[in-house]
Structure formats: C-alpha cells, structure tokens
Amino acid sequence: IRAPESQLAPTKYLDISSQQAIMAEHLWQLREEQQRLTPEQVLAYYRSGLMQTAGEGVPAFGIGSSPVWLLLPLINPGTGDSTRVLQLGVPWTDEIQLWQLGPDQDQEFVLGDSFPGRPYRERLPTLTLTLAPGETLLMLRAESKDPLVLPLTLMPPEVQRQSNSFYQYSYGFFYGAISILMGYNLMLYVGMRSRSYLLYSLFLLSFLFTNLSYTGHGMLWLWPSGPHWQQWLNPLLMTLFCTMGLLFALRFLQIGKLRPGLRLIVLGLLGVIWLMQLLALAFDSRTLSLILAFDLVLFFSLLMPLLGAISLASGNYTARLFLLASLSSMVGCAITGLAVRGIIPFNQFTFRIAEIGVLIDMILLALALAEKFRIAERQRLAAEQQARIDPLTGLINRRAFDEQIRPWVAQGHKCHLGPALLMLDIDRFKTINDTLGHALGDKVLTDIATCIKQSLRSQDICGRWGGEEFVILLPETGLHAAETIAERIRTNIAALNIGGESADLSVSASVGLCVDTGCRTPVESLIRHADQLMYLAKQDGGNRVYCDHKDMAVTA
Numbered sequence: 260i261r262a263p264e265s266q267l268a269p270t271k272y273l274d275i276s277s278q279q280a281i282m283a284e285h286l287w288q289l290r291e292e293q294q295r296l297t298p299e300q301v302l303a304y305y306r307s308g309l310m311q312t313a314g315e316g317v318p319a320f321g322i323g324s325s326p327v328w329l330l331l332p333l334i335n336p337g338t339g340d341s342t343r344v345l346q347l348g349v350p351w352t353d354e355i356q357l358w359q360l361g362p363d364q365d366q367e368f369v370l371g372d373s374f375p376g377r378p379y380r381e382r383l384p385t386l387t388l389t390l391a392p393g394e395t396l397l398m399l400r401a402e403s404k405d406p407l408v409l410p411l412t413l414m415p416p417e418v419q420r421q422s423n424s425f426y427q428y429s430y431g432f433f434y435g436a437i438s439i440l441m442g443y444n445l446m447l448y449v450g451m452r453s454r455s456y457l458l459y460s461l462f463l464l465s466f467l468f469t470n471l472s473y474t475g476h477g478m479l480w481l482w483p484s485g486p487h488w489q490q491w492l493n494p495l496l497m498t499l500f501c502t503m504g505l506l507f508a509l510r511f512l513q514i515g516k517l518r519p520g521l522r523l524i525v526l527g528l529l530g531v532i533w534l535m536q537l538l539a540l541a542f543d544s545r546t547l548s549l550i551l552a553f554d555l556v557l558f559f560s561l562l563m564p565l566l567g568a569i570s571l572a573s574g575n576y577t578a579r580l581f582l583l584a585s586l587s588s589m590v591g592c593a594i595t596g597l598a599v600r601g602i603i604p605f606n607q608f609t610f611r612i613a614e615i616g617v618l619i620d621m622i623l624l625a626l627a628l629a630e631k632f633r634i635a636e637r638q639r640l641a642a643e644q645q646a647r648i649d650p651l652t653g654l655i656n657r658r659a660f661d662e663q664i665r666p667w668v669a670q671g672h673k674c675h676l677g678p679a680l681l682m683l684d685i686d687r688f689k690t691i692n693d694t695l696g697h698a699l700g701d702k703v704l705t706d707i708a709t710c711i712k713q714s715l716r717s718q719d720i721c722g723r724w725g726g727e728e729f730v731i732l733l734p735e736t737g738l739h740a741a742e743t744i745a746e747r748i749r750t751n752i753a754a755l756n757i758g759g760e761s762a763d764l765s766v767s768a769s770v771g772l773c774v775d776t777g778c779r780t781p782v783e784s785l786i787r788h789a790d791q792l793m794y795l796a797k798q799d800g801g802n803r804v805y806c807d808h809k810d811m812a813v814t815a
C-alpha cells in the first residue's frame with residue numbers, strides 16, 4: 260500500500276495540531292457486508308471517491324455489526340515529526356487493525372481484546388504514532404460482536420497522560436465508594452444476619468465487577484491473559500448484576516409477602532435468562548449473550564422502580580427511598596445502554612452516567628436499609644413496651660414491676676430510708692362484676708388505677724399485680740410517710756363515684772403496707788408480708804390500711 264497522492268485524496272484533512280477527539284465528520288466509512296476486504300481494495304474505493312463520511316458525533320454501529328472500515332486523512336502542518344497517541348475510548352472491541360500510510364513509510368498495528376498478552380499496558384486500546392510532516396492516512400478496520408462504538412482520540416502524549424490521570428482518580432473514587440459501602444454492609448450482615456444486607460453487598464460486588472470488566476480495568480489488572488473470558492464476562496456480569504439487583508429488591512421490598520405471584524414471575528424470568536445465557540455459552544453465540552444482557556439491563560431499569568412502586572402502594576414505607584434510588588439507576592443505565600448501542604449520541608457523559616446513577620442508587624439504598632433497620636427497631640421497642648404494660652389500666656404489669664423496682668431494693672448500706680411496699684386489693688370486687696357486669700368491673704379497675712397514680716409521688720412505682728390487686732413501691736420512705744400515702748390512697752378510692760350519678764357505685768380497698776427500715780429485707784418477703792397484712796385488713800372488714808415494719812406488731 261502506498262500513501263494517497265494529494266490530488267486523489269479527499270479535500271478535508273484533520274489537522275493534528277488542533278484536534279483531539281475524532282468525530283465521524285473527520286472520517287470516511289465503509290461497512291464490509293459480505294466478504295473480507297483487503298486494505299488495497301478499501302484504498303481503491305477511497306481514491307475513487309466511493310466512500311461516505313461517517314455521519315456525525317461518535318461513530319456507533321450497534322451490537323453484532325458487520326466489520327467497519329474508517330479512514331482518517333491527517334495533516335501534520337509542522338516541519339518535523341510529531342508524536343500523537345491514538346486511543347479508542349472503549350476497551351471491548353474484539354479486533355482493530357490499523358494501517359498508517361505516511362509520506363515516507365507504511366506501518367501496520369493490531370489492537371483489540373481478542374488477543375492474549377496485549378501489546379499495550381493500558382486499559383484502553385492505545386497506540387503511539389510518529390507522524391511525519393505532511394499528509395498521513397490512517398486506515399482502521401474494526402470488528403466486534405460487542406456494541407461497535409468507536410470514540411477515537413488523537414492527543415499529544417502529555418495531554419493523554421493528563422486525561423488518563425483524571426480517569427484514574429475518578430475510577431479510584433468510584434471503586435473506593437462502592438468498596439466501602441460493600442464492606443460496611445457485609446459487616447452489618449455478619450453482625451445482624453439480615454439477608455437484605457448480604458444481597459445488597461452482593462449487588463454492589465456484581466456492579467463492581469461488571470464495571471471493572473466493561474471499563475477494561477479487569478483485563479488490565481485482574482485477568483490480563485484471559486481474552487476469551489474477557490469477552491464473555493461483559494454480558495455474563497451484566498446479567499449477574501441485574502440478577503443480584505432483582506433478588507435484593509424482592510427481599511428488601513417484601514414482594515414475596517405482598518405479591519407472591521409477582522415474585523415467582525421475576526424469579527422465573529431470571530431462570531429463563533440464565534438458561535438462555537448458558538445456551539449462548541454452549542453454542543458460543545456471544546451476540547445472543549450480549550443482546551440478552553443489554554435487553555435485561557433495560558428491562559431491569561424499568562422493573563426495579565416498578566417493584567418499588569408496587570411495594571410502596573402496598574404500604575411499605577421504606578420503598579419510597581428504594582423507588583428514588585432505582586429511578587436514579589434506571590435513568591443512568593438506560594442512557595448508557597442506549598449510547599453504547601448507538602441509539603443516542605455516545606460521549607463521555609452518556610457513557611459514564613450509569614456509574615453516577617448507580618452510585619446515587621447505592622447510597623440511597625444504604626440509607627433505605629438504615630431506615631428499615633430503624634423502623635424495625637422502633638417496632639421492636641414498641642412491642643417490648645407493650646409486653647410490659649397492662650392493657651386495661653395502663654399500669655406496668657408484674658414482670659415490668661419486678662424489673663423496675665430492682666434499683667430500689669436490697670441496696671444494703673447505700674440506703675438511708677427503706678423502701679415501703681403496699682399491696683392493695685379492691686373489696687368485694689367479684690360482687691361488682693357479678694351484679695353490675697364485667698364492663699363496669701373494668702371501669703372500676705381503670706378508675707382505681709388512675710386514682711392510685713394521682714395519689715402517688717413521681718418517684719413511686721405502681722403496677723397491676725393481677726386481677727383486682729395492685730402493688731406499689733415507695734422508694735426511700737419511712738414508716739410514717741408511707742402510712743400517710745397509703746391512707747391517702749385508701750380515702751381517695753373510697754371517695755370515688757364510679758358509676759356516675761345514675762349508678763352511684765362506691766368501692767373500697769384494703770391495703771397492706773410493709774416498710775423495710777433496715778434496708779436489708781429481700782423484696783419477696785416484703786411483698787409476702789404486705790400481702791398478709793392486706794389479707795388481715797380484708798378479714799377485719801376491708802377499707803383499711805394495716806402496716807408494719809421489721810419486727811413490729813400489726814397495727815390498725
């Protein structure tokens with residue numbers, strides 16, 4: 260092959276001193292439809308003016324395209340050689356052959372991800388070219404089962420280094436953020452054993468690997484000698500990412516509980532996709548695998564917010580954040596998917612917006628998980644609180660009373676005045692129940708509970724011991740003060756008019772009071788002793804307080 264002679268070449272040349280991005284308008288394009296063309300044949304087409312310009316923007320030809328020839332006439336306006344780095348902005352193109360037809364010499368290069376041990380230590384296909392003064396023609400033949408999109412740049416080496424370091428920092432930040440979220444949620448799973456955290460971590464991990472693979476970092480760092488796997492990994496990892504995302508969504512949104520049928524449909528669909536991917540693998544059809552993966556990404560982008568909306572409509576409050584998160588991914592992944600397939604213009608923004616969308620999604624999902632945990636914790640605390648409260652009177656129950664008095668009893672030498680313990684039982688309550696009905700009996704219990712609470716000080720602890728019996732602990736209260744409080748409770752109860760004017764129902768209560776003056780009496784024996792005193796008060800006709808302290812005789 261010889262360089263084109265000026266008079267036969269097309270009139271427009273790309274001036275290497277001014278341009279960096281090579282757009283379709285700088286390129287001449289030919290698609291190889293049936294048989295493989297030789298460079299000589301393509302050059303002949305070019306010289307005879309049969310080639311077309313490649314349209315506008317970044318040349319993009321979709322999945323499973325036929326091989327494409329691109330010709331780039333360049334001009335070096337200087338007087339000496341210039342070094343330029345030619346770079347392709349996507350790493351997945353299977354095979355790229357390049358011919359440099361200069362004024363003095365021709366050179367041939369091969370790039371692409373289908374060769375083991377690539378000739379360049381870059382994540383993207385990169386070539387350093389020496390361009391002699393005058394005209395040079397670059398001829399490029401690209402072939403790939405993957406989406407054939409060719410964002411080419413031609414830069415001075417120092418500009419290329421700067422641009423590379425920007426990408427390195429931005430990917431470093433991105434992978435760092437994803438790894439931190441993943442590690443943290445994995446630890447939460449280990450600590451809490453909640454499967455949502457595990458699925459979320461695996462969702463993040465699958466996205467990390469998908470991104471490493473389709474940006475070329477995997478080939479550069481992780482599997483440099485596995486070009487065959489590199490080619491299969493892109494569609495398989497994309498499928499895995501969507502699978503993990505949907506499994507996480509089903510769990511997090513409780514779709515199994517809310518819509519069991521929908522869960523089965525989603526799982527069934529994932530099963531079919533994986534079966535087809537295995538068939539594609541078995542028959543070595545990478546085009547089928549790629550179409551399946553890209554269609555699944557689009558479907559996934561729509562299904563995730565739909566699942567969120569269904570869960571939200573069924574009353575799952577945390578689905579709100581999920582919906583917002585998945586909308587962010589949906590927009591990002593859909594734009595990138597369409598750009599890579601050549602349906603909308605390909606540029607660095609449309610290519611990388613999926614990363615931004617997914618990062619926002621992942622952060623919002625982490626917040627949604629935290630919110631879910633907070634709601635579950637609140638519900639647990641409420642349930643625990645409910646288990647401590649007597650639903651009828653609103654007083655604490657026996658178990659909660661036992662817990663609550665612990666700091667006040669058996670304090671030994673730290674105690675100045677012993678706690679006083681009261682047992683209170685409503686007199687002839689069965690008769691009220693039997694003659695006036697259970698509902699009024701309930702009202703007696705609630706009114707007496709309110710009356711006791713109102714007769715106590717803030718530090719006193721009162722609970723329903725069971726049936727019509729109440730227990731009260733008066734911390735650091737001497738015999739005299741305790742007796743006054745017990746007497747106040749008794750008279751307040753006797754003064755209650757429970758049935759209102761129509762029923763005119765009066766009730767009374769008997770109280771047993773025991774004060775631990777030595778601060779050494781176990782609470783069980785205080786309760787037992789107060790109960791005995793209360794029983795004696797009842798035997799003597801009720802509506803009275805009997806009290807005692809250590810070794811004292813029963814007093815009326």
Ligand SMILES: Nc1nc2c(ncn2[C@@H]2O[C@H](COP(=O)(O)OP(=O)(O)OP(=O)(O)O)[C@@H](O)[C@H]2O)c(=O)[nH]1
Nearest residue numbers: 684685686687688689690692697698700701726727
């Ligand atoms: N309405 C109502 N009645 C209850 C409740 N819990 C227990 N009771 C009733 O309280 C009554 C207690 O009867 P007893 O132990 O014989 O007590 P009493 O009739 O007050 O007899 P003395 O204690 O000897 O005065 C029983 O009829 C129980 O059914 C409740 O929550 N609501």
